[in-house]
Amino acid sequence: MNYDSLLSDKIKSLKPSGIRKFFDIAATMDDVISLSVGEPDFKTPWRVRRSAITSLEKGRTSYTSNSGTLALREAIATYTAKQIGVTYSPVDEILVTVGGSEAIDLAIRALVNLGDEVLIPEPCFVCYSPITEMAGGVPVPLVTREENGFKLTAENLKSKITDKTKALVLPFPNNPTGAVMTESDLLAIAEVLKGTNIAVISDEIYSELTYGGDKHVSIASLPNMRERVVVINGFSKAFAMTGWRLGYALAPKPILSQMLKLHQFAIMCAPTTSQLAAVTALTDCADDVARMVDEYDMRRRLCVQLLADMGLPCFTPGGAFYVFPNITKTGLTSEEFCVRLINEKKVAVVPGSAFGASGEGYVRISYAYSLKHIGEAMKRIAEFVNQ
Amino acid sequence: MNEKLIKLLRQDSRTDPRELASMLGVPESEVTDRIAKLERDGVIRGYTVLIDEERLDRNAVTAQIELKVTPQAENGYDGIAERLCGFPEIAGVQLMSGNCDLLVTMRGSSFRDIAFFVSENLATIDGVMSTRTKIILRRYKEEGVVFGDDDDTDERGKL
Incomplete structure (x- = not known):
């Protein structure tokens, strides 16, 4: 077979995820301690697991409706109204997906025509650009800067809007920077979008994980914004349910109904067991979430201080579970830093450059690990930086 | 706080x-x-160390001894408890609800050590009606710390 001519040009041109690369190196070495993983170290709350077991005992293993069980969609509607103050109809404005990732894919593919531009704040999670490219669109990075708290500014947004702009991705609270957009930050963005025909894909997967004063605000809650916003959220981060693969999209019916078609053909429905258990997560696990948030917050403050102690400047993150220190004073590139750190001190972290060119000069350190684990890894990083 | x-x-x-x-x-x-x-305020009474006794000395024995006691008219269980606290061999003394009255924890270098200590020093105390000695065979978790051989149970990135 001539695979080169067999395979799609677009798929061949995609670069594999730069996060995965460091996992794979770490997996081949003994005694590596990792601060690289982007998922909670907590187990899914027991009540949720018990719900899943009960549903399996009862033999509830058939497909659900394409958009998810009505009970789950109703629970999502109630939860969303409480958390971000926006109401969505469980009937035709909520779609349950296989993780937030599927929802992102659906939203981009439902919106993008050939040549359309999608604005993507960077550094950011790795999936928006490749999905845009596969949909025939053109990803346009909006570089966020440490001096602005890695927030998207109205000026930055305005300068990149063209007559081809179709959508803006808003990935806040942000992976990898930990930046959070406040209501006033978002009002400035909304002001730029008002009167345009640009959609917003608001990836709010870390919405429950904010620390300090600034709680998460959804752009969909601002005046006249709801009509253009696809809110994406899920169970992985807030409820420590990564392996259950469950997320959701919230959007006005004209957008959601198109996303639903794609989901019908490609996925059918999100996993039934996960859906049945997820109702318990939304209705019965507020204490578990609060406990996890409290624990992350302690670790976050510890990481920022330990990095400051070793002389690495680090933006104080307001959300998610990463710190994103600036490593330029070591004279190394992000990738050199990470390769040498893993070889010399056996600690795995992820180069900032994996999250877009503007992540160069930074590394992402996850604090979804125990205090003991963080303490040991940070000690080794300090030895590495000081030598 | x-x-x-x-x-x-x-x-x-x-x-x-x-x-x-x-x-x-x-x-x-x-x-x-x-x-x-x-x-x-006496809330923090001291700082100690958590030892995996099995790894320290495979023959060492930790026992919990349940005592049934006749409370004394003048000071209830306190008199006997105070007397028990006076033995340096005894690591812990607690008043319990349920079947036994006082629970004594002690460590010794062998089963014999413990058995002799109980028969000579505890069973003979006035007011002690019976003793029942239970030996700890294995510790799985203590003070929130799991005592496994393999403390790396983090499957993330490896499944």
Whole structure:
């Protein structure tokens, strides 16, 4: 077979995820301690697991409706109204997906025509650009800067809007920077979008994980914004349910109904067991979430201080579970830093450059690990930086 | 605040006060003041070490001895409990609800040691009606710490 001519040009041109690369190196070495993983170290709350077991005992293993069980969609509607103050109809404005990732894919593919531009704040999670490219669109990075708290500014947004702009991705609270957009930050963005025909894909997967004063605000809650916003959220981060693969999209019916078609053909429905258990997560696990948030917050403050102690400047993150220190004073590139750190001190972290060119000069350190684990890894990083 | 501080100290009482302060989001002086007050008030009674006895000495034995006791008219269980506390061999003395009255924890270098200690020193105390000795065979978890061979149960990135 001539695979080169067999395979799609677009798929061949995609670069594999730069996060995965460091996992794979770490997996081949003994005694590596990792601060690289982007998922909670907590187990899914027991009540949720018990719900899943009960549903399996009862033999509830058939497909659900394409958009998810009505009970789950109703629970999502109630939860969303409480958390971000926006109401969505469980009937035709909520779609349950296989993780937030599927929802992102659906939203981009439902919106993008050939040549359309999608604005993507960077550094950011790795999936928006490749999905845009596969949909025939053109990803346009909006570089966020440490001096602005890695927030998207109205000026930055305005300068990149063209007559081809179709959508803006808003990935806040942000992976990898930990930046959070406040209501006033978002009002400035909304002001730029008002009167345009640009959609917003608001990836709010870390919405429950904010620390300090600034709680998460959804752009969909601002005046006249709801009509253009696809809110994406899920169970992985807030409820420590990564392996259950469950997320959701919230959007006005004209957008959601198109996303639903794609989901019908490609996925059918999100996993039934996960859906049945997820109702318990939304209705019965507020204490578990609060406990996890409290624990992350302690670790976050510890990481920022330990990095400051070793002389690495680090933006104080307001959300998610990463710190994103600036490593330029070591004279190394992000990738050199990470390769040498893993070889010399056996600690795995992820180069900032994996999250877009503007992540160069930074590394992402996850604090979804125990205090003991963080303490040991940070000690080794300090030895590495000081030598 | 004290609740969170104590939780962190229970996890590792050697944590640097500076790190405790940053985790709790308060000045270091507040942490040291609070700890000093907890010590003064007798809430913190000491700082000890968590030992996996099996790894230290495979023959060492830890026993829990349940005592049934006739409470004394003048001071109830306190008189006998105080007398038990006086033995350096005894690590812990607790008044219990349920079937036994006093629970004594002690360590010895062998089964014989413990058995002789109980028959010579505990069973003979006035007011002690019966003793029942239970030997700890294996510790799976103590003070929140799991005592496995393999403490790397993190499957993330490996499944």
